[in-house]
Amino acid sequence: MPAEVNVEKVKNIKSLLAIQSEVESSNKIALSVDCVIFGFDENKLKVLLIRSDLKKYLGKWSLLGDLVSPGEDLDAAAYRILKQRTGLSDVYLEQVHTFGSVNRHPAGRVVTVTYCSLINIQHHKLNILDNELHWHDIKNVTDLAFDHQQIFDNCYRRLQKRIQEHPLGLNLLPKKFSLRDLQNLYEAILDTKMDRRNFRKKFFSMDFLIDIDEMEQDVPHRPGKLYKFNYEKYEKKKKKWVGIDF
Amino acid sequence: MPAEVNVEKVKNIKSLLAIQSEVESSNKIALSVDCVIFGFDENKLKVLLIRSDLKKYLGKWSLLGDLVSPGEDLDAAAYRILKQRTGLSDVYLEQVHTFGSVNRHPAGRVVTVTYCSLINIQHHKLNILDNELHWHDIKNVTDLAFDHQQIFDNCYRRLQKRIQEHPLGLNLLPKKFSLRDLQNLYEAILDTKMDRRNFRKKFFSMDFLIDIDEMEQDVPHRPGKLYKFNYEKYEKKKKKWVGIDF
């Protein structure tokens, strides 16, 4: 919705107006999906944004979204947006929250279901056709169009929490990664520094890393070992009980 | 939606048909809110359900819900449903997930935003006017109407997780409670037994319990002390960093 309306649809502004009148005149509720797409590059957490074309938000950045089609499931809509924008299917995607303030969208009542997605930038270099589509360092994400800042903040906080309880962060890394990569990822997402030895000890003790007996290539220093994540083992071991703590 | 449609609206079946044709004919998406309302009574976790009137789900139980009005925010719709059904305002309410499978509702495309609510049954004895509205022991909740079983399971799992990280469970207890009450609550929600000494130690060490210097009344054994929860202190201390663990 918001995002996508501004993006593709607005190139022919007719369709925006159509949506607007449709929504306003009939007092119907329109439904959209917005995706917060995270990537990891140069040891920085990035988010994929596109320029808003809506007059009200001219020049501002917004998330990627589109209206949900009548016969389309919500998750399917989110996957469609991802596929359209990144060319990637088979990516991590998770519904986060639904925003429905009456006045959140200038075109009328548009309720949006938001999704968080994690994609591996290096693996599949994505063809960013639209040159108004860019990766932004999350540290510089401010003042987005619509209520997208709120949506982004919400997703980012969720990511920070989830990454501590599940190995989803690995979706942002190549299949083979070094422990340094992994730590850089956690440090970027959690915006904190960690002790290298304790970080390693922690991950080794979880015992989900497979030593593939390869080394980093082309690093200007002693190369580190590469690992894969043992998803199979993780799925079996998944813990349920964590204990009361607040 | 689902629930509420079947509930109040269906008494005059006209309105259901109106919704149905509206949704089907125009291919529009209707939006509803469903609430999973938890209570705690006789040391059992309960959920508030109502009988479905829809032919397809005759005799089955369903969650409480209603369509979102054009000028109504999502949270407002959830609060409205709660107020209508329980007479309570000022209750704990949290959005959980949005379900939008194309065929989840027989009347057409209805996307529903689900909420989890925790209310204190003893404090405000609620006037259950509708005699098809009942508290169900969550252990006996199976085979709900629509996709409500899925929605319920989802909310319950969320509650189990959240209660370990936040003091929301206290919304299910009276303002003054004994440590035994508290432990019974956790045991009911998490469906587990805990060591009484360690449970006490844990809560005392968190240091959020206020000893109000009162004792239980009318118990057929040695009465325990009563406590209040120090929300003020909790709000100040809230922890952010938990650490990687999966």
Next chain:
DNA sequence: GAATTAATGTGTTAGTTTTACACATTAATT
């Protein structure tokens, strides 16, 4: 090829948290 650089790889200790576990005390009831 020797020296330098910048990273990897590894262990120990102190402190904290979690778990497992048993007995004296109290108020109500018989």
Next chain:
DNA sequence: AATTAATGTGTAAAACTAACACATTAATTC
């Protein structure tokens, strides 16, 4: 007065977390 059914309390072992330093390796520079 005796019984019952709960409350209230402490300790020791085990597991986990946090803090902290030095030898090793490969690439690069001189």
